[in-house]
Amino acid sequence: MKISSCMKRNVVSIPITETILEAAKIIVKKHIGLLPVVNEAGNPVGVIGLGDLLTLELPDFVNFLPDVDFVHDFGAVEDTRPPAKALNQTVETLMLPPITVDEDSGLLRTYALMLQHHLHDIPVVSREGKLVGISSRVDIGVAILSTWQKAD
Amino acid sequence: MTIFIGVITTAIFLGSLILIFTEKLHRSITAIAAAVLMVVFGRVFGFYSEQAALEAIDFNTLGLLLGMMTLVAMLEPTGFFEYLAVLAARSSKGKPMRLFVLLGVITTVLSMFLPNVTTIVLIAPITILISEILGVSTVPYLVAEALLSNTGGVATLIGDPPNLLIGSAAGFSFNDFLIYSLPIVLISWAGALILLRYLFRKELSRRPKNVEAVMQLNPTESLNDPRTARRVLIVLGGAILFFFLHHALQISPAFVAMSAAAMALVLVRPDLEEMLRKIEWSVLIFFGALFIMIGGIEAAGVLETATRLIERVSSIPPVLFGIAVIWIVAGLSAVVDNVPITIALIPVIQRLGASGMDVTPLWWALAFGAGFGGNGTIVGSTVNIVVAELSQRTRTPITSEIWNKRGLPVMLVTCAIASVMYAVFYQLF
Numbered sequence: 001m002k003i004s005s006c007m008k009r010n011v012v013s014i015p016i017t018e019t020i021l022e023a024a025k026i027i028v029k030k031h032i033g034l035l036p037v038v039n040e041a042g043n044p045v046g047v048i049g050l051g052d053l054l055t056l057e058l059p060d061f062v063n064f065l066p067d068v069d070f071v072h073d074f075g076a077v078e079d080t081r082p083p084a085k086a087l088n089q090t091v092e093t094l095m096l097p098p099i100t101v102d103e104d105s106g107l108l109r110t111y112a113l114m115l116q117h118h119l120h121d122i123p124v125v126s127r128e129g130k131l132v133g134i135s136s137r138v139d140i141g142v143a144i145l146s147t148w149q150k151a152d
Numbered sequence: 153m154t155i156f157i158g159v160i161t162t163a164i165f166l167g168s169l170i171l172i173f174t175e176k177l178h179r180s181i182t183a184i185a186a187a188v189l190m191v192v193f194g195r196v197f198g199f200y201s202e203q204a205a206l207e208a209i210d211f212n213t214l215g216l217l218l219g220m221m222t223l224v225a226m227l228e229p230t231g232f233f234e235y236l237a238v239l240a241a242r243s244s245k246g247k248p249m250r251l252f253v254l255l256g257v258i259t260t261v262l263s264m265f266l267p268n269v270t271t272i273v274l275i276a277p278i279t280i281l282i283s284e285i286l287g288v289s290t291v292p293y294l295v296a297e298a299l300l301s302n303t304g305g306v307a308t309l310i311g312d313p314p315n316l317l318i319g320s321a322a323g324f325s326f327n328d329f330l331i332y333s334l335p336i337v338l339i340s341w342a343g344a345l346i347l348l349r350y351l352f353r354k355e356l357s358r359r360p361k362n363v364e365a366v367m368q369l370n371p372t373e374s375l376n377d378p379r380t381a382r383r384v385l386i387v388l389g390g391a392i393l394f395f396f397l398h399h400a401l402q403i404s405p406a407f408v409a410m411s412a413a414a415m416a417l418v419l420v421r422p423d424l425e426e427m428l429r430k431i432e433w434s435v436l437i438f439f440g441a442l443f444i445m446i447g448g449i450e451a452a453g454v455l456e457t458a459t460r461l462i463e464r465v466s467s468i469p470p471v472l473f474g475i476a477v478i479w480i481v482a483g484l485s486a487v488v489d490n491v492p493i494t495i496a497l498i499p500v501i502q503r504l505g506a507s508g509m510d511v512t513p514l515w516w517a518l519a520f521g522a523g524f525g526g527n528g529t530i531v532g533s534t535v536n537i538v539v540a541e542l543s544q545r546t547r548t549p550i551t552s553e554i555w556n557k558r559g560l561p562v563m564l565v566t567c568a569i570a571s572v573m574y575a576v577f578y579q580l581f
């Protein structure tokens with residue numbers, strides 16, 4: 001089975017010139033985890049993940065400490081918001097290089113790619129490099145598992 | 153020819169100092185390259201053999217560092233450092249001034265017996281956590297921890313790398329440091345704390361809003377592995393006891409530290425590979441390579457020339473000479489790492505001693521200058537660099553400007569207190 005059979009085709013994306021705040025708005029409105037960033041030609045040039053946006057708010061001590069199990073209440077940290085200056089920068093400053101798959105890529109190959117790069121969602125591109133869809137671990141996983149039932 | 157050798161060895165030394173200072177190259181890489189260059193020139197011109205290079209390495213210093221690093225590496229994952237800081241946070245009841253003093257005291261006591269950098273690396277993240285939860289600036293706490301641990305470390309033989317080097321070169325025991333250095337350091341430390349409370353009075357007078365959140369931190373919960381913590385602490389306590397006795401028992405501090413490390417390893421039986429990764433090998437390499445480099449300079453006779461120059465000016469009264477050493481070394485340590493400075497000055501003082509001068513007071517002057525001087529600038533000691541780097545990742549980064557307003561006054565006051573006490577008690581040294 002090809003990835004093109006289990007991807008969402010109406011992909012939401014954001015132009016590279018938009019701000020981080022705008023990216024957050026789209027993610028909230030569409031309730032999605034990954035937002036591809038596209039250039040003028042519509043080619044994906046990066047991705048903004050929900051997690052990347054949250055790191056702007058998550059204090060770094062979480063990364064310094066071996067564990068935060070003993071911290072029952074984050075106190076003042078819960079009320080912190082990223083500074084407006086950070087939110088008004090363009091998405092280009094925060095986006096990561098896109099890891100994409102071709103639309104005729106196999107399901108297991110795509111799943112392995114996502115595992116190795118710790119991805120939850122993966123943009124799908126056409127042969128010409130245009131963004132044509134996006135697929136999640138659940139989309140791919142369910143598609144793979146459904147073949148088990150057919151074999152019965 | 154001798155002048156040529158002198159010029160080359162001095163150039164290698166100064167060149168590596170510049171690279172260490174500008175951080176163009178990792179300081180351990182610089183030191184290895186300089187050590188190798190020194191041996192190459194030593195072999196070519198016949199002033200420094202491989203054998204002499206090996207003999208120049210002070211294995212007492214390396215062994216003591218390695219032993220203590222091993223103990224800390226085993227203590228670190230137990231959550232003992234988090235435990236202490238959480239305890240301080242709770243006993244402070246969220247009062248900034250009290251928290252400030254408690255964290256300062258804990259960091260100082262730890263850094264008197266454990267490597268300073270490790271202490272700070274372990275205590276700073278939990279300090280950031282506590283002040284972020286309280287919703288107050290991390291700057292006063294981090295800056296004070298760095299300055300007070302630099303100051304407190306001067307008090308003991310194992311508190312500070314320059315002390316290890318000085319103790320080893322001058323033959324000072326652990327107790328010598330407690331008798332001659334600790335009293336002066338205690339008063340200077342108290343002066344530094346009072347000054348810091350004054351300098352940070354504005355930040356520390358603000359009442360934090362989220363005291364309840366800090367009171368919910370549970371110290372026992374932060375201690376993940378009380379069994380291991382207890383074992384390592386007992387061994388550490390035993391090691392400190394033997395440090396008091398090492399002179400009487402005629403054993404080296406390195407032997408005590410390595411024995412303690414071996415004992416803790418047997419008791420705890422940690423995942424060795426993982427534990428070894430926590431040891432700061434780059435520091436050990438840096439020291440080893442520096443010893444080889446300085447050994448080369450000494451063999452080339454450069455220091456003899458320097459010593460002769462000093463002898464000419466040493467017609468001034470010895471007390472003033474000692475105080476001058478404190479301030480000159482402090483000034484140098486504020487801008488360059490105090491370890492290379494100490495290693496470079498040790499043979500100079502040894503030669504002055506060989507020429508009949510009473511150099512015991514000079515050793516102490518060197519210890520005070522090297523220890524207190526590191527507070528002066530943000531790059532003055534590794535500890536300062538560590539807290540500054542960690543603070544870059546908080547909402548209130550420590551800038552060089554902030555450091556100059558807090559660290560420099562602390563350096564000046566501690567050096568002044570040390571100078572006065574040095575002069576008053578000069579006869580006792």
